[in-house]
Amino acid sequence: MRSVRQRGLAGLWLLCFGGVAAVSGCSGAGAYDCAEAVACEIRNDDGTSNGHCWGQCVHAPPDSFGAPELVWTGPEVLAPASCAELVRIVPGTGERIPFGGATRTLFARAVPEPTHGCPACACTAPACALPQTVTARSIEACGDGSAGTQTSFLLPAGWDGSCVSPGTVAAEQLGSLSIGPAIWEPCTPIVADEPPQPLAGGVGEVAVACDSVVEDELCPGQGELCMLEQQPAHLPDGWRHCIVGAGDLGCQQPEGGADPRKIFSDKLGVFYVNLETTPGCSPCTCEAPATSRCEALVVAWEDGACSDVLVGIDVNERQGICVDPVSGSTLSSVSATWLSNEPGTCKPRGGESRNDRVIGEAKTVCCLPKALEAP
Template sequence: MVIYTCENPDLDHKDKDGNPDPCHENDEKKPMACGAACADVVLGVKAVPVALWFGKERALPACPKSMPKADFNGGAGILAPYACPECRCTEPVCTFGPVVALGGDACTGPVLGAADPPPAWDGACQTSSIPISNVGSYSFEPTGVTGCAVAEDPLPPPPHFGSSSMWETTARACRHADDAMCPPGEPCGIREEELPSGFRSCVRLEGATPEGAACPAGFPESFVFYADVDEGRECTPCECAPAGDAVCLSVVSLHEQADCGDAPMIAAPVDELGSCADPGMAYNGQGVAASWVQNEPGTCIASGGAVTGEIKAIEPAVFCCKSVHGDESPGRPPGDSSPF
């Protein structure tokens, strides 16, 4: 049994002296570390020989055994939708205001005390702390509207950076495990017979950018793919505000009994402007109660939740490929040919 030093010996190949050389070990201008996988093409640029696949499929094909190393995974044409959550508000609620005892008539003079309703007060009788003497008037503070708060403001799910699902066209380049690099002027490239179905014989220009690279002769078709994205999008924060259509009209009553079981000494209508009442006589206030005449808190207006910013493809890779139609015209800048 004959053991060869290369994977795919060329049994009919002879060196310049006519001796059998199935692994091309004695070739002149032998490509550096490229082995039998190399095709005879003078590049004139620094590049990596690869087998390039691209298509609309979401699943990337596996690299073949002869070229097991994935040199590049990425794509072109970003398909990464960014949906902001719908902004929602809590329901608005009409609220009662406090009752303030003042030292002067017509709601003037110093503040002597106040009966502040508890949070979410429904108007049921509450013990009052309003002072008994020297009260000149009572200010029934305006009704209000609470609620209209942001119900939830979740962040959108982060996109899967670098995944095949984010590209309109996905791409994979495979190379030999020996990390072969085509030096300038050396013949190198993937042999056509080594290409798996759907792959093309190409080179990846080392360190090239789409703007400044030119494809070498023999590899005239250029393609640019990107390895990742720079996500600069975000959602504007949600905000809520009353629409201004609320009608909250109440009657607030002051009682001498702490349980409000007696007839009110004062019963004042109170709306969004408030009201003022003169006791007219000494008042031994012990309880305060309220009820709604018109309880229409209106609506809330939600705003925000809009997408701002942009997403950009980054980390470009420039590939130059042999023409599938045999067009080996002189090289041209990447961008003249596109799979999209």
């Protein structure tokens, strides 16, 4: 920091005393603080101005960040190739004094918006299906977990509820009867068979940084640094007072009454050195309906023609039912009728353009708040 301090003071002496006959606003040789440097306007005996000493007091950055810099962000096609546009402007005359000494130290890209389209996503319709299992047990087993001898009715696939007679369960094998729940058949995603379409992608943003002259003994606050370069009001468009850290980091926030104008709290984003991206699309999925209802009346019959009722049971998609029929009954056929066949409607999700892979050296740029930067 000592070499940086000497460079900064040399610049102040050159601006404040080079060829000056009389000085107003400066307190004396070697006695300047950063605030005086900010307002250190030099005037000759005739009232004309020779220049202005720009400066900005800032809080020292965290260890995870480098020294304060001047950073430009914007479209890559407009990115400055050097620090040459950074100049001091002489009040009253408009004379441009070269920034001097700074070198371009960072060129990094933000992750660009995808420039490709993706196939459209859709969903099959959900459906309600009738129970698939009807099981007889040889003992009264409802509720006690006992199995006994089991006899299953094999209902046909896609059963529509019409009378079916898969077989006969004799009275000695029918101590209890279990009927499974109605079934809510979920929707499944459908990917349209069409190639991705090109999109009008946004112009990629980049970050360019230029070294700043930093002095560690000109500011009154503990841990503060003085940036002896251009004040915010005199920076060209796109330039900010910032710090840059390696990785995706958080920015400083004012604490304990600290002056928010001096803290690099405005996160401009994460930029990447040697950025590489791979285009991709988010997968197609289906969002289940908010409401659905599948409820059916299942009737077991003693005869094979569905004319002699054994028992009728209401079932829904959440649970089946077990009953103990009248002793001595037989089971020979089953039928069903929908009480509510409302499976709902699914919403397709996905099929959005994105970058599947991001590779590069991440850099976080945090700047002084633009609306609060000190005058």
